[in-house]
Amino acid sequence: MSHQSLSLATLAQPRSLMLLCLGFASGLPLALTSGTLQAWMTVANVDLKTIGFFSLVGQAYVFKFLWAPVMDRYTPPLLGRRRGWLVITQLLLIVGLVIMGTRDPSADLVWLAALAVWVAFCSASQDIVFDAYKTDLLSAQERGTGAAVSVLGYRIAMLVSGGLALWLADRLLGWQATYWLMAGLMLIGVLAAIIAPEPENAVPVPRNLEQAIIAPLRDFFGRDNAWLILMLIILYKLGDAFALSLSTTFLIREVGFAAGEVGVVNKTLGLLATIIGTLLGGLLMVRMSLFRALMVFGLLQAASNAGYWVLAITDKNIVTMGTAIFMENLCGGMGTAAFVALLMTLCNKSFSATQFALLSALAAIGRVYVGPVAGWFVELHGWAWFYLFSVIAALPGLVVLQLCKRTLSYTQQTDSFLRRGHFSAAYRWNLRLLLLGAAMFVAGIILVILAALDWMAPLPVASFFWESGAVLMSLSILIGCGCDYLSMARSRRML
Template sequence: MSFKQYLSPRVYPLLVLGVASGLPLALTGGTFQAWATVAGVSLKQIGFLTLVGIAYTFKFLWAPLIDRYAPPILGRRRGWMVIAQVLLGVALIAMGVLNPVQDLIWLALLATLVAFLSATQDIAFDAYSTEVLDKDERAAGAAIRTLGYRIGMVLSGGFGMVMAERWLGWGGMYMVMGALMFLFAFVSMLSPEPKESQAPRTLQEAFVVPFKDFFSRPEAWAILLLIILYKLGDAFAGALSTTFLIRGAGFSAEIVGWMNKILAVIASILGALFGGALMNKLGLYRSLMLFGILQALSNLAYWLVAVVPQNLPVMALAVGFENICGGMGTAAFVVLVMGLCNVKYTATQFALLTALSSVGRVFLAGPLTPPIVEALGWPSFFLLTVAIALPGLVLLRWHKARIEAIQ
């Protein structure tokens, strides 16, 4: 893969659109945790706040509507992206008006709405990026959108916490993030039009045929299990990572924010670009295996933070290593999902596959992490997350031939 592919007019806009896709996730996840933690909300309540992201798991339920209907302007993909981005801006600004101690229920409801709109944006963006890229641009496109996605998470995560603690307060920071979504809507309007595939002609075709098409494949259920398990260890390690660094390792929210801002951006750039380049050399299967092993090993870095508390270099190593490995693994995962989708039903099938990848994060990692941590302590918990990652790697090896055929 040459550097020229990153400069393709179909590839480089995915960087900014990836930022738009990644920005809301931390605002209903890690940053939301930090806000609640600093405000004094209990660990049990914080654990259940992770359930606000349930929309990411069930987004395949309304993805057929995105496949079937197109807004009156900008087409099926860009039109839905713009609508979701504008509404996200409004909802995030509304969150900034509230307080987690006095208005926790209303904040949770608004965060759930943000997650729903963010999932809708992801449905349209995933279909857009799959359809706008030529096949030989998929590795570059997956890498650059992964880079953008992780930068978006850092902006609303690490940098967002610094903004909240030092300058704007938590509410003001949420309002700034909402204003950014309006800017991203403008970028979506200017992005190139993807190759238009034929839309489903009826609602029945939109809702039934994409699932029938996918589940008629003999390996369908095994592939779905692989998608759930591949990032499960990563999901457990990251479920309460912000709370761990603040409350478990003893760092201030501002220090955690600065570390995430500086190191996470650099590491995300290295991970996404290096991962995209390696995929062309190694192939999809070997990339998934190597990056999956690295994802599991990155959890050991957080174990080290837990046993050597308040050691800034060790924490910096953990944050940097996690972002490099996470960026590489996500880039390979996106290429896998692109290869599994029928282009006629891209939005629905992509939504199904990526939604299932969040099952572990939403239904297992979020609710189960607090009691596991309370029972085992942080060091043993992070060792356990490495073991949780192993079944996904075993299943990946089992499906080697199928994945090489996708490549």
């Protein structure tokens, strides 16, 4: 069977429909704690800095690797290790979204923030299990098209809970009933999880938590170019994260479109572009190497951000907005399909849940942390310079991708990993620096959240912890990348 026919056959399989539905359930909560919630607060006249700060509720997507080993170690009493956790997290999401629908941003901002944190936590937990499920389910030949199907479901859900939800809230149901409707749509994922089979090649449950935590980290950080791979994952979608972080507020408040207009365009052109982009990306990946697909789709992602820059420097025009949204969804769908295939390729199936959680959590850093920076940047420099910068921000990731070409090509061709051979002591101490920074950062964030919820008095040490932790983590990644580069140089000299 040819590569192309294999790809089309994968798309036609019944389990692809289950991946589509599970991808839909995975993507639905994200906009409800980000873009749609952002629009709700914008309409309720919440100030821009507060809206930007609300992007921090997505901390769970960054730190989900911390509890991923628990979900890998313990098996629920019903439906198995993967499907059991899927159903549990989906039911908890339904409860959280229903309660969110009872709140009002103008009067219950603190409670709304707490509920958004809860929904984000349950959503991140669902992602842990779904990512492990599809990694275990799909063979190396099916990763491109399988990733495209799951990404398609994810992107459709984001449009439903984003563009369609905006239109429904503005024209028909109001914000609270819209959130209740979105909670009801989560039942699609519950039904799919119940029907779907457990992966036949799922690895045995780890014997203890130490094995579930230490072994995946030792395996990943023992690979060649592990730190450069981490940098690639952080930077590859950074330009998109900047462009989309305040896009809803930009279109409504700055350009002057109604929330319903933004929703209609997202629902029609955005949905069409997503379908075309994800399926086209999956099919093209059958003919292209993973490295080439990431490079080509990454360049297209960067170019698509320029559409918002055009909107910022021209008069209000529905056609211009539609074109910008279409191109962003088209190129974003292609890039995301390749990126998900990359994460699946990098996972050792012996530790798929924990490693995928770690890698995808790093990918969420840009989406979560650019919000406060984006609001500050716009206030200082304006929207036009902000969207021009989003194009430039996409380029460093492509530079790192070029450095990782040899590693990615070897892994894709052999389905194994090159092991590191130089600077063992430096890598070992640098990993300890990373763990120390992560511990300080998590402690600081917890203190900030507790203070924001009025559960404890604000502590000056909180900002010291999370700022110092962020600096230590950034420093460790830079040191690790430097060691990887020197290791590559030494290996070339030895050849």
